Amino acid sequence: MKKLFSVWLIVMLALLTAACGKVAETAETKKPAEAGKTDIDLTVLSSTMVYSEVYNMVSNPENYLGKTVKMSGSVATFDGEGRTYYACIIADATACCSQGIEFLLKDSYRPEDYPGVGETVTVTGVFDRYYEGEEVYYQLIDSVLG
Amino acid sequence: MLEKLGLYFSFPFVRYALIVGVLIALCSSLFGVTLVLKRFSFIGDGLSHVAFGAMAIAAVINLTNEMPLVLAVTVVCAVLLLRTGQNTKIKGDAAVAMISVGALAIGYLLMNLFAKSSNLSGDVCSTLFGSTSILTLTKTEVWLCGALSVVVAIFFLFFYHKIFSVTFDEDFARATGTKAQVYNLLIAVIIAVIIVLAMNLVGSLLISALVIFPALSAMRVFKSFRSVTVCSAIVSVVCALIGILLSILYGTPVGSTIVAVDITAFILFTLCGWLLRRRLA
Numbered sequence: 001m002k003k004l005f006s007v008w009l010i011v012m013l014a015l016l017t018a019a020c021g022k023v024a025e026t027a028e029t030k031k032p033a034e035a036g037k038t039d040i041d042l043t044v045l046s047s048t049m050v051y052s053e054v055y056n057m058v059s060n061p062e063n064y065l066g067k068t069v070k071m072s073g074s075v076a077t078f079d080g081e082g083r084t085y086y087a088c089i090i091a092d093a094t095a096c097c098s099q100g101i102e103f104l105l106k107d108s109y110r111p112e113d114y115p116g117v118g119e120t121v122t123v124t125g126v127f128d129r130y131y132e133g134e135e136v137y138y139q140l141i142d143s144v145l146g
Numbered sequence: 147m148l149e150k151l152g153l154y155f156s157f158p159f160v161r162y163a164l165i166v167g168v169l170i171a172l173c174s175s176l177f178g179v180t181l182v183l184k185r186f187s188f189i190g191d192g193l194s195h196v197a198f199g200a201m202a203i204a205a206v207i208n209l210t211n212e213m214p215l216v217l218a219v220t221v222v223c224a225v226l227l228l229r230t231g232q233n234t235k236i237k238g239d240a241a242v243a244m245i246s247v248g249a250l251a252i253g254y255l256l257m258n259l260f261a262k263s264s265n266l267s268g269d270v271c272s273t274l275f276g277s278t279s280i281l282t283l284t285k286t287e288v289w290l291c292g293a294l295s296v297v298v299a300i301f302f303l304f305f306y307h308k309i310f311s312v313t314f315d316e317d318f319a320r321a322t323g324t325k326a327q328v329y330n331l332l333i334a335v336i337i338a339v340i341i342v343l344a345m346n347l348v349g350s351l352l353i354s355a356l357v358i359f360p361a362l363s364a365m366r367v368f369k370s371f372r373s374v375t376v377c378s379a380i381v382s383v384v385c386a387l388i389g390i391l392l393s394i395l396y397g398t399p400v401g402s403t404i405v406a407v408d409i410t411a412f413i414l415f416t417l418c419g420w421l422l423r424r425r426l427a
Contacts, residue, residue, distance in 0.1 A: 044153075047397035052159055052281035059282075 038124060039067040042090075050090050054099040061129065061138045069101070069140055070124040075115045076100060081132065086114055088123045088140075101127075102139035113145075121145055147395065154394050162288045163280045163400075167386045169295035170343045171356065171404075175382030176302045177337055178361035179375050180313045188239065189227065189334075190357045192246035193341045194350035196223040198274070199249035199256075201345075206260040213290055217342045223249075224338035225331060275349040275401050280390065283346060291343055298336055298343075309333065310371055347386070348401035359408035360385065366412070366419035385411050 042050045050071070057064050073090040089100035103123045105114065115121050125140030154160050181187055200219035204212030227241055283291070302309065311319040312329045320326045344353045360382035364374045389404030 046394060048281065048394050048400065049154060049157070049160075049397070053157065055282045056159060059284075 037068060038070045040064070040069045040127075042069065042071040043122060047091070051099060054090055054101065057101065057127065058099060058138070061127070064127045065129060067127050068124065069127050070122065071101065071140075072120065072122045073100070075117055075119045075121055077117050084114075088121060102137065103143040104139055104141050105143050105145065109145075115145065150395065151391070159281050159283070160394060162283055162285075163390055163394075164387065166283065166288055166291045166295075167280055167347055167390050167404075168383050169292060169299075170340075170347045171360075171382040171386035172379055173295050173298040173302075173340050174344050174353075174356045175360040175378040176299065176375060177333065177340060178357040178359075178382070179364070179371070179378050180309055180333060181337065182358055182361045182365070183313050187354060187358050188242055188246075189224075189337060190341055191354045192227065192242040192249075193220055193224055193338055194345060194353040195246040195253075196220050196249040197342050197345055198350045199253035202253035202256045206256050211284075211286060213287060213342065216345075217339065220338040220342050221335050224334040227334070274351045275399060280347050280400055281394070287346070291346065294339055294343055298339055301332070301336055305329070305332070314371070348404055352401045352405050355405040355408055356382070356386075359405070359412050363408075363412045363415040366415040367422065381411050381415070382408075 040053070042053060045053065054071070057069075071088055071090065073088040076087045076089045078085040078087070085102055086104075087100040087102045089098050091098045103125050123140060123143050123145060125143030127138065128141045129136060129138055131137070181189065197216050197220045200216040201212055203219070204215045209215060223245060227245060308319075308324055308329050311322070311324055312326050312333070316326045316330075319329075340357070341353055344356050348356050360378040361374065363381050364377035368374045368377050385407040386404055389407040390400060392398065392407070393400040393403040
């Protein structure tokens with residue numbers, strides 16, 4: 001029994017090493033961003049997966065910079081610094097936790113084109129970083145709706 | 147469905163979750179048999195609430211990696227609980243209940259008073275029910291979980307006979323020279339480690355299910371300590387795997403899905419046990 005257990009543990013450790021050894025990239029993020037192409041399509045994932053992936057995007061943003069992201073969620077707004085910030089919010093499976101990413105629509109959109117609070121939208125944009133003072137924020141730029 | 151699974155497996159956090167989930171499920175099931183036989187099923191529940199309280203403290207003091215603090219506090223409480231049970235007037239279930247609700251209340255109070263997050267109810271809910279915790283582990287946490295799981299499994303492997311004798315007849319074990327108190331203490335420490343690990347998998351409110359269901363399922367069919375332990379480990383690992391896969395495929399909360407699969411396995415094993423007894427009768 002000890003032998004069996006030891007072999008099993010070694011196999012699990014080897015798997016753990018293999019799983020952790022890979023660069024933290026998804027299959028979708030391996031390809032460089034191309035015009036009109038979605039690198040990370042969150043709309044095809046289950047809600048648990050979407051929440052976890054967005055959590056990873058927010059926690060490890062460096063791995064996602066420059067990628068075109070497509071996501072669906074409800075709209076939330078935040079007022080500050082003379083402008084309104086729009087975010088696409090997704091909830092986890094228990095609906096008690098939520099993660100969101102701010103988005104900025106393409107210049108061709110007018111201010112009145114922005115969706116209302118609580119509206120469900122699909123946003124596609126490029127994951128980017130910006131600074132306000134000393135704080136760093138992440139958002140989807142050049143976003144399109146639908 | 148296989149295509150979807152293939153896509154999901156390309157995400158590193160899914161691979162981490164499956165491996166860590168299997169290791170945690172294995173550890174919890176190994177000691178689950180001992181806990182059930184020693185009538186300590188609810189110690190896991192009490193300690194998980196202590197871990198919740200410790201997590202609240204870690205959040206309040208803004209610790210980046212909260213696991214070392216949570217682990218230390220839970221281990222200390224496990225040892226105190228064991229000593230309190232032996233030496234003072236507050237014994238057994240009363241001591242567990244006291245520590246359990248006390249830690250839960252203080253933890254929630256601290257999180258409310260010194261809230262750092264804008265989504266307090268979300269943080270509490272996630273900690274209690276482990277909605278996606280296993281899918282949002284950092285690489286450091288994955289390694290820590292892996293290492294601790296291996297330590298727990300090795301401890302069980304090498305002290306299997308001592309654990310067996312202490313579990314079944316403590317007095318006899320003591321009479322034959324086994325230091326029962328020391329082993330009980332070690333078991334308490336190991337249980338605390340398992341609780342902290344399992345919080346990532348199923349959340350602090352559902353840990354008891356992860357510890358007791360596989361053991362109870364195995365006991366419906368098998369009778370010897372060894373066969374129950376082996377069966378319990380297999381049931382726990384299989385249920386955890388199925389639970390994690392179902393939750394990522396269908397977007398259900400990870401913790402409660404694993405527990406639902408555990409309950410299904412328990413019902414199936416109860417039916418199997420009943421059929422076997424009928425055939426033998």
